[in-house]
Amino acid sequence: MASPLSDSSISASAWFEDYCKNTPLFTRYVLNWTLGSFFFVFFVDIPRLFLNTPHRTILCLELYRAITSFLVPPPDIFFLIFFLFGFLTLGVKIEPIIGTAKFALLCITLVTFLNVTNDLxxxxxxxxxxxxxxxxxxxxxxxxxxxxxxAVDCLVFSPATETRRISCLPCRFDVKQYPLYALGIATLLVGFRPSHFLSVAVGYAYSHGRLDQLLPKPSLETVERWESDDGCLKNFRNRPGWQKAGKETVPSTSGVVIAPGNGSLPNVAPDASTSTRQRPKFPGNGRAIGGGAGDEEQGPSYGTGVIPIVSANKQAREAMAAAAERRNQVSDRDT
Known part of the structure; x- marks a missing residue:
């Protein structure tokens, strides 16, 4: 008879293997670092070393803080859970679409540009x-x-006709305006901060191509060279969760048209009229603390509104059912 302790260790090991296999690589690295540094901060003052403030970065000329602020863990356990679920929801959607290398570069360059803008x-x-x-x-x-x-997710990687809902409010919001309502929720929770407004502004500017001349946007050929046998990322490409770089995304009213990746994670369907959107098989049910019950058509809602989720396309399912019925009718007539 197996002991409960051994059963729990086996289940925990299976959960961790599933987490490493199904979570994109850079997203997993960020989550692991955030969780580990939150407890490591009791021994080393990480915010004092890496936190970005205008006084430290500009007046004290500690310019490295504009890059390392991404490494600072959340200040309390509630926000730690909130950040883990929020970044997981955004990462598992964006990283399989553009690839691990591009997603990591996107996060680092946007956060650095945000820090420089805020400090100035x-x-x-x-x-x-x-x-x-x-x-x-x-x-x-x-x-x-x-x-x-x-902001980048709503304007670049989401259908233009999508609507999202904050569970504490009865109404739905257009996806292009959704980051503004999330900004209002964040302001109510932690108070006014210029960096919050600049974060949304930088996200909107990037989504409309206003930062193309300022931020690096490597081509697909360049990223493929990085991932080649002689590239700088050759030691990462075979690790679980690595996503190969695909073609540029094309937002549409039916979904996001992308080139297939390496197949380790499901990608968004190229056309809602011919296929369905697959939901990634990540550990847990993907709902954040305070999230509402949601509904089948739009997916689960979230209490703060900062953690979005891709809505299921009901029209795509109906179109596929109608097409299957027509095929059955034609086959019956032929027989």
């Missing part, structure tokens, strides 16, 4: 208006990362 704006307001408190407000971690990626 706050420093200018400090010298012009004498607002000293702006010099010590952190930027580039937590809500800033989620709001930034949420």
């Amino acid at each position: 704006v706050c420093t200018a307001l400090f010298y012009i208006l004498g607002l000293t408190n702006l010099m010590v407000i952190p930027c580039g971690s937590g809500y800033d990362v989620l709001l930034l990626l949420l």
